[in-house]
Amino acid sequence: MNAIDEMAAAQGVAYMDGTYMPLAEASIPILDRGFLRSDVTYDALHVWKGRFFRLQDHIDRFRASIAGLRMALPHTDEELIGVLMECVRRTGYRDAFVMVMCSRGVQPPGTRDPRLCRNRLYAYVTPFLWIANEEQRRDGLKLILAKTQRIPAESLDQRIKNFHWLDLTMSLFEAYDQDAHTTVLPLADGTVTEGPGYNIFVVKGGALATPDRGMFEGITRRTVTEIAADLQMKCEIRPVRVEELDDADEMFTATTAGGITPVSSYNGRPIGDGRPGPVTRRILDLYWRRHDDAAFTTPVAYDD
Ligand SMILES: Cc1ncc(COP(=O)(O)O)c(C=O)c1O
Incomplete structure (x- = not known):
């Protein structure tokens, strides 16, 4: 490899419909409906200290998403896992962020019928990704309730x-305009859903609550509910009303890209004493400890 190739490979590795390549070279055809129609x-998975976290759970959820969009891939689970493992192996990264995508594909000329497309598998691996920077992770995120509503489950x-x-992205501009970092989006019924790339938890009187509707069912969220069960801490999956956020003792976000992140201010006011709270810190600690547990992790076979 020349210096430029090495630099490109250092950013990550992609798998595009049958071929591995440096991430910088990966591109999708402009006629792919994945691009044209968000079809x-x-x-999104991660590797921590050389081990995939909850690999099979992610594969199961990916398959459910594919089936939900009436797509199909010819790959077995073993083959899908093989592709992701190979991408990570090629990067050599011990801590990695892993994306796997199934696109409707390119439609044959002269038609708009999505059934006529061959669905395509794409994947890529980059160094581990954090949704919040170091300072935000230490001090907590400044969160606002967005005016933008989440696309409702009746539509999607x-x-x-x-x-x-675009609802999530545009809500971020609301946050930036108010000198905040990020948002949580409501539904028309006065409940909250999630934010740009994460689920949300509210802590009140030592009990946890997380929304049950209008959001993506995160694997980090599932992990938090399991940790809470181990701790015999009350944790409810239920409608969470906007007003509950005004009154929370603590709040945190949950996602693959960075795990648990404390929220220290809401709509410009500090939550509690404005520092990450004890429940959040405990769950954050146990979340990362789960990454050393063979029951939740699958090792990558690296070259060295
Ligand atoms: C909109 C949204 N909600 C929630 C999540 C959290 O899901 P997970 O914990 O499986 O990463 C994500 C993760 O990408 C997301 O994009």
Whole structure:
């Protein structure tokens, strides 16, 4: 490899419909409906200290998303896992962010019928990704309730992981305009859903609550509910009303790209004493400890 190739490979590795390549070289055809129509689903995984976290759970969820969009891939689970393993192996990364996508594909000329497309598998691996920077992770995120509503489940089943992200993206501009970092989006019924790339938890009187509707069912969220059960801490999956956020003792976000992140201010006011709270810190600690547990992790076979 020459210096430029090495630099490109250092950013990550992609798998595009049968071929491995440096991430910088990966591109999709402009006529792919994944691009033209957001007609694509995906899953996001991570590797920590050389081990995939909850690999089979992600594969199962990816398959459910594919089925939900009436797509199909010829790959067995073993083959899908093989592709992801190979991407990670080629990067050599011990801590990695892994994306796997199934796109409707390119439609044959002269038709708009999505059934005539051959669905395509894409994947890529980059160094591990954090949704919040170091300072935000230490001090907590400044969160606002967005005016933008989340696309409702009646329009799009949010359990199917999707790139219909303009509600989430535009809400971020609301946050930036108010000198905040990020948002949580409501539904018309006065409940909250999730934010740009994460689920949300509210802590009140030592009990946890997370929304049950209008959001993607995150694997980090599932992990948090399991940790809470181990701790015999009350944790409810139920409608969470906007007013509950005004009154929370603690709040945190949950996602693959960075795990648990404390929220320290809401709509410009500090939550509690404005520092990450004890429940959040405990769950964050146990979340990362789960990454050393063979029951939740699958090792990558690296070259060295
Ligand atoms: C909109 C949205 N909600 C929630 C999540 C959290 O899901 P997970 O914990 O499986 O990463 C994500 C993750 O990408 C997301 O994009």
